[in-house]
Amino acid sequence: MSKPIGFFTSYTQGDGSLLESLQEEYGSTFELMTKREKLFLISAIAIQLCDQAPGRCREEIYVVGHQINSSLPQADRQGLIEALTNQVQWGRNLSDTELVPMK
Incomplete structure (x- = not known):
């Protein structure tokens, strides 16, 4: 099973970052790509x-x-x-x- 992007990056929920935007748009494991x-x-x-x-x-x-x-x-x-x-x-x-x- 894939791990969410926060496992690999500095992303934390609610930080308003590009990583948060990517997760919202494409899923926490980029499953929507x-x-x-x-x-x-x-x-x-x-x-x-x-x-x-x-x-x-x-x-x-x-x-x-x-x-x-x-x-x-x-x-x-x-x-x-x-x-x-x-x-x-x-x-x-x-x-x-x-x-x-x-x-």
């Missing part, structure tokens, strides 16, 4: 966060992205979104000075 709409929002947010993150991507990461999209089934790609989101939030992230090229 299509899968495509949810994926679009994931993409839009990720692009903006990536643009704001310091550093740059290694060239090989673009290749990895293509491999993921061309080789993995949908369920595994969705699982990777969840895994990567968890790692962005809670995992250790390399700094640009720690990067070691792939072999």
Whole structure:
């Protein structure tokens, strides 16, 4: 079962925030959005966060992205979104000075 957006964000009921507005319009678990709409929002947010993150991507990461999209089934790609989101939030992230090229 999905958890409400307040579980993942700073939203509290009655705060008058955009998060409250989104919950009122689309439901506490975004159940009133299509899968495509949810994926679009994931993409839009990720692009903006990536643009704001310091550093740059290694060239090989673009290749990895293509491999993921061309080789993995949908369920595994969705699982990777969840895994990567968890790692962005809670995992250790390399700094640009720690990067070691792939072999």
